[in-house]
Amino acid sequence: MTNDVIARLAAANPLPTAAPPRHPQPLVVPTRRIVLAVALMAAVALPAAAFAGKLGDLLGLSNEGTPVSTSSLDLSKDTSLNEAMQQLAFPSAMHLLGNKNGVGFYAARRADGDYCFAIESKVARGVGCDFNGTFPSPARPVMVFPPLIRFAGFAADGVATVTGIDASGNTVISAPVSQNLFASRVPGPFPSVVAVEALDTHGNVLATEHRPGR
Amino acid sequence: MGRFEQIYEEHQEALRVFVQRRAPESIVDDVVSETFLICWRKLERIPDEPLPWLYAVARKTLANQRRRLAREQRVDAADPASAVAELEPVGDTALAAAFAALSEHDREVLRLIAWEGLSLSQAAVVLGCSALACRVRYHRAKTRLARRLEATEAFRPHLKGATR
Numbered sequence: 001m002t003n004d005v006i007a008r009l010a011a012a013n014p015l016p017t018a019a020p021p022r023h024p025q026p027l028v029v030p031t032r033r034i035v036l037a038v039a040l041m042a043a044v045a046l047p048a049a050a051f052a053g054k055l056g057d058l059l060g061l062s063n064e065g066t067p068v069s070t071s072s073l074d075l076s077k078d079t080s081l082n083e084a085m086q087q088l089a090f091p092s093a094m095h096l097l098g099n100k101n102g103v104g105f106y107a108a109r110r111a112d113g114d115y116c117f118a119i120e121s122k123v124a125r126g127v128g129c130d131f132n133g134t135f136p137s138p139a140r141p142v143m144v145f146p147p148l149i150r151f152a153g154f155a156a157d158g159v160a161t162v163t164g165i166d167a168s169g170n171t172v173i174s175a176p177v178s179q180n181l182f183a184s185r186v187p188g189p190f191p192s193v194v195a196v197e198a199l200d201t202h203g204n205v206l207a208t209e210h211r212p213g214r
Numbered sequence: 215m216g217r218f219e220q221i222y223e224e225h226q227e228a229l230r231v232f233v234q235r236r237a238p239e240s241i242v243d244d245v246v247s248e249t250f251l252i253c254w255r256k257l258e259r260i261p262d263e264p265l266p267w268l269y270a271v272a273r274k275t276l277a278n279q280r281r282r283l284a285r286e287q288r289v290d291a292a293d294p295a296s297a298v299a300e301l302e303p304v305g306d307t308a309l310a311a312a313f314a315a316l317s318e319h320d321r322e323v324l325r326l327i328a329w330e331g332l333s334l335s336q337a338a339v340v341l342g343c344s345a346l347a348c349r350v351r352y353h354r355a356k357t358r359l360a361r362r363l364e365a366t367e368a369f370r371p372h373l374k375g376a377t378r
């Protein structure tokens with residue numbers, strides 16, 4: 001009798017087959033430039049006043065954002081992220097550059113001049129620093145944040161669209177840029193993406209960055 | 215293909231269905247995304263058989279989402295079901311009624327076996343219990359469902375004939 005019940009329950013499965021077909025969604029692997037939770041200790045945080053109003057110049061981004069206290073961010077309340085931020089010597093103040101599709105974007109500069117970034121949304125948060133100092137530049141106009149919740153990141157002036165490309169050269173995900181920010185409306189992950197392209201307003205490819213190992 | 219990509223390709227559809235059976239459509243994408251985010255972060259610790267592990271992570275993620283939804287919607291957090299939609303058995307009214315009468319504790323182990331098609335040892339991974347405990351839980355739930363079903367069908371009204 002009880003086994004019959006299980007067979008009957010199986011037959012009444014409300015989703016008996018695979019879900020409606022969905023294209024595999026890309027994963028944008030963390031860029032090499034963004035280092036998460038690297039143990040770099042004891043750098044002195046740059047006071048907010050030291051660069052208030054200068055973020056655009058420092059980053060080469062027009063969007064200067066609004067200064068906010070790092071400790072006021074939700075991601076600072078996440079124990080593991082807070083530890084990572086301390087190890088990365090995050091400044092005590094960041095600049096809120098804006099919100100897109102539920103993702104908040106923050107940027108700041110460490111005392112040694114390296115840039116740090118953070119994003120947060122309802123379901124995920126991330127922090128990282130660019131220790132190579134290559135963003136933004138003509139060769140590297142886009143900083144894609146790893147990797148799964150949204151296709152999201154920062155883009156230099158002149159970048160109108162950021163696209164994720166698969167191994168066949170097809171566009172898997174695309175997001176318009178405004179205020180130097182982009183975030184796809186479609187949640188990730190996006191494992192098929194092997195490269196990220198930065199496009200200008202005419203659709204010309206300004207730069208392509210391949211995933212490490214791809 | 216890297217291990218993460220392989221896991222994603224092989225299991226993303228199953229994981230999505232798993233979440234769809236337990237959550238409103240509005241949060242399915244987020245739960246699936248967050249589950250894979252955790253998968254990516256903990257890639258080195260994922261067992262050889264990833265699917266039960268993914269289900270277990272998704273259950274925890276869903277529980278967090280329920281609490282968040284409950285807070286946002288100002289519903290009683292003690293009744294998170296009001297913020298969540300769970301799919302019921304379809305095409306079998308008596309079974310659906312009997313299933314609904316079970317505790318969530320019972321329903322979940324039955325879902326894992328009957329709908330997800332897991333073995334008892336796999337279900338144990340999802341539920342975070344021993345295989346033996348899962349076996350006991352499953353048999354008790356199955357028995358309770360059978361009894362509920364018998365009771366439900368015993369009281370099913372006879373609708374033959376005309377009414378006026």
